[in-house]
Amino acid sequence: MLKTILPYLIAALIGAGIGFGAEHVRARGALAIEQAAHAKDNERHTTDMLNVSRAALEGENRAIDAHNLAASAVAAADAATTKEKDAHETDNRRYRAALAAGTERVRVAVRNCTAADPGGLAGSPGAPGVGNGSTAVADLDPAVAERVFGVAGDDQHEIDKVKALQEYVCAVRPKTPGCS
Template sequence: MNGYFITGIAAGLLGLAIGAGTTHELDANHYGAQLASEKAAHAADIAKVNAEDAQQLATALSKQQAAEGRVATVEQQFNTEVSNHAKDNLAYQSRLASGAERVRVRVTGCVPPTAADKSTTPAGSVDGRAAYADLDPTIATGIVQVTADDQREIDKLKALQAYIAALQQQGFIAAPTSQ
């Protein structure tokens, strides 16, 4: 083989290597700029998603705090009502037991009092008008206790309804749909 031929092949290979290296360098610069642009766009997207998530979290936290405030108000009202009703009930029962308060009921017929009865209430009306009688204090106190128990349950139901309404207003639970 001729020396010029080998030198020509070596020069050609060197030229190809230099050309490929230059092309690779140019491509790397082009793709590097594109990659940097994509990274910047990706970082902007992540920042936007993070900002939206932070806003949603702040909104949810605000709704939760508002609901907690409403529930605390409902609980305070419930405790106040229960306490007031209990006080009123005990005072009324005390007045019934002492005889300071009486429960009068309308009666359609009465049994005349016996000699051992100390009641001064008339046995009934002879002319057909309604007669009234006082309940025994023990029975009256028992009736008042039953109504107090009922009132406690009514208070609980009202508090539960207010609690549910507070959670519905904040969107934590859905309002019932009518069918």
């Protein structure tokens, strides 16, 4: 009985081998197609990531350039403000010293004045001027003039600080209203 079945069994085994072989060849072809598609997807993804990286680098370079430009504008504004402040303080010290020494005087226009007698007592009020509607002037005491000038200098110092702040804002954010 085995002899009668054996040729059929061999034929079935050979057919199965050929079937498995054909399926292997077909699956290998499908795998090659899938691998090619996957490689193409990887290449497209790599190109996309490269483009994203380039765009990010360009954006970072633009931000660095903008930062450097703003930093140099701030440094220039700071240098100009410092130079102006130093010159102002030098002039202020020189003028205050001249006021204290009496080589400079502060004169003010007066509407009414009272003459003081040599003992320092006030006399009768009189009309200022020398006639023809002229305005009289009076020299301030050097100590008073120096204090008044000191107050004016302090006010100017505060004004200079506000100007420096505005220059800084304009350097950092040029589109701020009031910046040209």
